[in-house]
Amino acid sequence: MVERIIFFTLSLGIFLFLFFKMIKKNDTNYLYLLILQAIGIAISFISLIIRIRLNIILTILTYVISVVIPLIIIVVEMTGISLTEAAYLIITRYYNKIGETEKAKKLLLALVEKNPQSYYAHKELAKIYEKENNFDLALDEYLRVNSIRPGEDDISFKIADLFNKTGKPEESITILHELLKRKPEWEEATFLLGDIYYDQEMFKEAISLYLNALKYHPENYDLYYNLGMCFTRINDFQSAREYYTKAAQLNSLLYKAKYSLGQIALLYNELDEAEERFTECLQDEELEDYAYYYLACIAMLRGDENKAVTYLNTAVSENPAIYGTIKKEEIFKIILYKIDKPNKDGVVKRKRAKAKINKKDEKTMKHLKKMYELVGDLNNNDIKIMHKIMDKRQKEEQEKEKEQKQRE
Numbered sequence: 001m002v003e004r005i006i007f008f009t010l011s012l013g014i015f016l017f018l019f020f021k022m023i024k025k026n027d028t029n030y031l032y033l034l035i036l037q038a039i040g041i042a043i044s045f046i047s048l049i050i051r052i053r054l055n056i057i058l059t060i061l062t063y064v065i066s067v068v069i070p071l072i073i074i075v076v077e078m079t080g081i082s083l084t085e086a087a088y089l090i091i092t093r094y095y096n097k098i099g100e101t102e103k104a105k106k107l108l109l110a111l112v113e114k115n116p117q118s119y120y121a122h123k124e125l126a127k128i129y130e131k132e133n134n135f136d137l138a139l140d141e142y143l144r145v146n147s148i149r150p151g152e153d154d155i156s157f158k159i160a161d162l163f164n165k166t167g168k169p170e171e172s173i174t175i176l177h178e179l180l181k182r183k184p185e186w187e188e189a190t191f192l193l194g195d196i197y198y199d200q201e202m203f204k205e206a207i208s209l210y211l212n213a214l215k216y217h218p219e220n221y222d223l224y225y226n227l228g229m230c231f232t233r234i235n236d237f238q239s240a241r242e243y244y245t246k247a248a249q250l251n252s253l254l255y256k257a258k259y260s261l262g263q264i265a266l267l268y269n270e271l272d273e274a275e276e277r278f279t280e281c282l283q284d285e286e287l288e289d290y291a292y293y294y295l296a297c298i299a300m301l302r303g304d305e306n307k308a309v310t311y312l313n314t315a316v317s318e319n320p321a322i323y324g325t326i327k328k329e330e331i332f333k334i335i336l337y338k339i340d341k342p343n344k345d346g347v348v349k350r351k352r353a354k355a356k357i358n359k360k361d362e363k364t365m366k367h368l369k370k371m372y373e374l375v376g377d378l379n380n381n382d383i384k385i386m387h388k389i390m391d392k393r394q395k396e397e398q399e400k401e402k403e404q405k406q407r408e
Contacts, residue, residue, distance in 0.1 A: 015066075040062040122145045153182070157188065159175060163175070164192070173197075180193065185216040203233045224244070228242075237267060237371075256357075263372060264368065286356070295311045309335050312332065313340050326339060
């Protein structure tokens with residue numbers, strides 16, 4: 001009897017608390033909870049008056065709907081989320097899970113209209129817009145989130161990322177600087193700021209950033225690789241080689257570092273080193289076509305025309321677009337007629353889709369190729385190589401003529 005009196009008093013107190021909360025907030029969503037709770041209280045009150053002991057199932061049910069569920073909601077609301085928000089967000093996340101994004105957005109916009117200061121509604125909207133690549137709207141929502149609860153580093157990072165994606169790198173740099181002052185070990189912030197520096201061609205700033213990050217992450221191969229790219233862009237190829245080598249040692253599958261090492265080796269006319277690196281890169285789907293291209297260059301430098309043709313035909317079969325690059329190179333002029341042209345549509349049927357190199361890596365590789373063309377030994381030796389091959393052909397023709405004469 002005492003237990004049921006305590007339960008009745010507690011459940012009635014919770015009921016009155018939620019009732020006055022509904023009146024204060026003018027939120028009718030509490031009504032459904034109050035009705036459910038009232039049923040539980042009524043069952044308990046009736047059993048108390050007529051002194052009937054409820055069975056175990058009914059007892060548990062009255063406890064759950066009269067005390068447990070209301071208490072859970074009160075505790076959840078203490079974290080800053082209202083009952084209405086909780087209901088909307090549960091339904092919204094369900095819609096997102098089943099792919100009904102538009103319905104999810106409509107619910108969230110309705111919630112924002114009811115409660116413009118809803119932290120969770122703006123945050124969920126921001127996530128949806130970001131997923132849709134609608135970066136301007138996502139940025140607006142994250143800025144609103146930040147105004148409701150300022151000082152959250154994760155939200156600040158999102159804002160920095162979206163400022164960069166919407167063409168405002170200066171704002172992004174400012175935010176990331178502040179974040180890294182507080183958390184200098186934050187890898188994600190480091191790499192984002194480094195990428196922005198790279199895109200803005202602020203290579204010395206990026207180098208300083210990555211070197212500082214190595215204090216906290218000395219075994220992070222991406223830091224070494226990024227340092228290699230930055231030193232490449234300022235034409236410090238010896239330092240670039242040092243960091244690319246370290247990156248490749250830490251991650252044997254980092255073929256992009258090996259590819260850049262091959263390009264640098266060509267700059268210094270280290271053909272054996274270059275050949276070894278490019279041969280390793282044949283295992284990487286993204287790099288294999290241009291690895292074949294460079295192996296063909298090395299073959300031509302060594303006067304092995306047939307080997308060069310084999311490499312180039314393989315490169316074209318892997319990536320038909322590379323034929324245009326081959327066609328422009330002087331060193332390949334004398335063997336161009338042996339290279340298989342792409343079909344009229346410029347495509348070749350492939351068993352798998354060609355993986356794409358990201359823009360940052362592509363810029364670095366193009367820079368090394370450009371430097372190779374400007375200062376490398378390849379262009380300087382083009383004429384010598386062509387004369388050497390022509391002489392070789394003439395000798396072969398002369399020997400054939402002699403053999404024919406001898407047979408006659």
